[in-house]
């Protein structure tokens with residue numbers, strides 16, 4: 001039976017560190033502040049916003065919420081992001097993505113209206129370049145960084161290890177591949193056209209699942225001694241909960257099969273989701289610290 005990698009423990013450690021550093025900044029007259037920008041009333045965005053607000057309070061970070069209608073024009077949103085960028089008292093800004101409706105097509109260009117120094121979730125081209133080169137302003141996407149924080153907290157070394165990342169999106173798989181490569185891991189970045197996914201997974205020391213495909217990773221695709229980080233949050237309306245209610249989240253792994261073989265596994269829910277918003281708060285505190293210089 002695998003040891004569970006619990007997001008709550010990692011998130012609490014990150015929150016304590018953020019709170020301590022925020023308090024030190026306050027003593028210097030700086031209150032770390034995060035601006036949240038939501039377009040429309042998407043349920044996922046609202047749920048994430050609530051969880052960020054709770055976590056910000058625990059990390060000693062002030063917040064302000066900006067709401068635009070889903071029908072807002074790209075120009076309106078860019079104007080808002082430029083104005084937030086110019087606000088000295090705001091250190092970090094998160095735009096809920098993916099943007100809804102017609103805004104989606106121009107998402108990347110819209111996000112570039114934000115100053116990279118305040119881009120705490122890796123949404124601008126400059127932040128992507130910073131992850132690529134390991135230098136420059138900006139931050140990696142919080143979910144990719146959350147995977148590293150999880151490994152660090154549990155003392156799981158990645159130097160020299162082989163890693164299979166399943167999913168090559170710009171928010172998870174691709175930046176994580178670069179971050180792990182920078183830590184001397186050898187990464188295979190898999191996607192929907194990858195052949196022999198089972199072989200690649202069985203040979204890896206670490207498997208990161210971010211394909212948004214429930215049931216993708218089965219017991220015969222894993223080996224003893226492995227670590228599995230399941231990033232995916234797939235909502236299944238038909239899932240029956242312990243209290244008899246219906247609807248819940250699962251990852252990409254068939255958990256009850258995989259956990260019999262591997263050494264460590266992050267559960268869904270209860271895994272990386274909690275760590276992601278704690279990383280966001282940490283990034284705001286770091287941005288505030290950098291503003292001192």
Ligand code: NAP
Pocket residue numbers: 143166167168169170171172173190191192193194197210211212213216231232233234272273274276
């Ligand atoms: P995405 O943009 O839909 O990307 C999915 C990736 O998986 C694509 O690269 C796709 O390949 C690949 N893929 C799909 N089917 C596959 C298969 N059968 N075999 C191998 N690869 C396959 O998703 P995302 O935005 O990266 O999100 C991934 C998951 O992470 C989602 O469940 C999301 O909810 C979750 N997530 C969680 C957090 C968190 O805080 N924990 C944050 C962000 C996202 P192609 O490129 O070939 O299409």
